[in-house]
Amino acid sequence: MRITTEEKNATRERIVKVAVELFKSGGFEATTTRDIANSAEIATGTLFNYFDTKESIVAALASEAVRRSRKSLITNTDRASFEEDLFAVVASELRELKPLRKFILPFLEIALSPIIEGRRTNTDELRIGHLELVSDLARQRGLLEITPVGLQMYWSLYAGVLAFWASDKSSKQIETLALLDESMNMFAVWLRGTDKNLERDQS
Amino acid sequence: MTINVSELIAALPGEEDDAIAQPSSPATESSNHFSSRPIPISRFRRLSALGTLQAKIAAAYLFYWLRGWFKSADEKQRLLAEAHWRTALRLLDSMGYLRGAVMKVGQTLANLPDIAPPEFVETLEKLHFDAPPMHWSLLRELVFSEFGDDPERLFVSFNKTAFAAASLGQVHQAQLRTGEDVAVKIQYPGIADAIQSDFRNLFLFLLPGRLGRDWENTRDQMDDLQRRLTLETDYKMEAENLRQARTLFHEEDGVVIPEVYPQFSTPRVLTMERLRGLHLREFMATNPSQDERNDVARKFVRAWYRLMFAGRMLYVDFHPGNFLVLDDGRIGILDFGCILPLEGDEWELFRKIDRPLTTGRQDDRLAVLKEWNDIGDDEPDRLRLCDEFGLWCWKSRFNAGEYDFGDEQDFRHGVELFGEMVRKRYSRSRANVITITRGNFGWRSIMYLLKAKVDIRAIAEEEVKATGWDRSGYAGRTLA
Incomplete structure (x- = not known):
């Protein structure tokens, strides 16, 4: 049939x-x-x-959520810096991923871990799509090409933020927003090789 | 004023002779740059993420202030505490908005212009307003997480640039769909946790003092301060304070408390009526006449007493930015985050203080001070100093006639007495003494700023009637 x-x-x-x-x-x-x-x-x-696995089901859901998040991302002109670009990308993903939060942690451990190879699910699309977007945003801001090491570092931070968010017990996961902001700032500082706040203080 | 960071850092007290403070080579600075900005998870790591430059300076002064407490502590422990402080100061880096308790201490110190030299007060205030703001994407997420909708949909307009910075948040201008202009105060994410973390650190630094006679009392005072700062992070409580305060004033008082819009307010977002006017420093910059300054001061004092006596709310947050002189001459009071409720023992104590405040007699004053500060018969110097400080605090109230609050010598005398108490570690008192002292110096600083000459006794006598206290035994009696 x-x-x-x-x-x-x-x-x-x-x-x-x-x-x-x-x-x-x-x-x-x-x-x-x-x-x-x-x-x-x-x-x-x-x-x-x-x-293939139950993780694949969550991965499919996560991929769909991330695709939806791209539509709700506020326009580039509303954002002031690369740090803010990164923050906006991840924050809009978290909004769409929210219905999955309660059971996303085991999936994250397997699918997004920067260390564990092997039992990868169909998350490559998610990973590649996200990192391409980050690279594009860096280019648009006139930053140097992000090296593979840089992308690996970024992915570790990203996975860390998502893991923190999945188990964040603070009301409305407010602590995640603080961590996300600091993490993206840290990555941008590293990428740029300088701290804008420090420059501002010293000017 | 151009701020030169290296000059300011060089001016931090007690840094020169410490090995940790040795300048590192440029290469070390560079390689350490990333590693010194970790994700703030542990207490010590959080400390490194605490500060703007303002926090560094505030922390330096806090250190300077606390150092007096360790004078008789074991030398080794004292040095260890100092080393901790200097390490902490070195670690403080520009995290931006997570400023927590140290920031509040900085504000308190900025209210004591003669403890912190004027150039530092100016710097603190300038840096306060220069603090790096939260970006639009973060604000948007914070509003979304509170209301389930984006600010551009909740409000007709929402200005993405903050018009004021607060120690725990920043304030944006917006317009409601019903047409009202509002000020939306949005709290920095994680600030409540930052405060808890800061206090745990503060306790570590205070540990060398734990064997002293007053350690339990010091701990109680720190617990109280922590509790009050934590309460300040609850904007729902502030909204309730505003609502209650608003009911106390009438048109003829010339005092405006902004209206809160509860449907747009949560524990982390506070939406209230936008008042337009000049902050006190801006008002002073217009070179107002003595009469104009006195008029503002009278309204200010009346508001303070009204809140205290009729509202049983002790207002202690006398940051000049919290007061506006409106175009029509009324004054606006903006921040109700830190209010000490006067109830139970506190209210009873205020009732007892009313007697020396009214009579100005030393025996009345000593009786209250002994009880308030738990002063034993074996502490004559402490009693003397508390009495002199009490006299300084209260004489503007019991002296009949105009009091010159702009007298620099008089103001300096009060600060010196307080400094002597700190140096001699005469800190034992009620748990809320830090908050009350903050308020005591705060309102005097505002009056000093206004260079006011007013008769506050007359205002107090009118306002105290709201208490219903039986004052027949002493009202009307004065030193004269």
């Missing part, structure tokens, strides 16, 4: 929907692919046609 694209998309959507419900109710760790398949009323084998 031939399955149409519409049917495939509907099944995919159903898997994602029930997975999110299960992650929310039972927690990410406790939920198995079998549980997801059962709830979606498909065979576990069928589920693997769509997603």
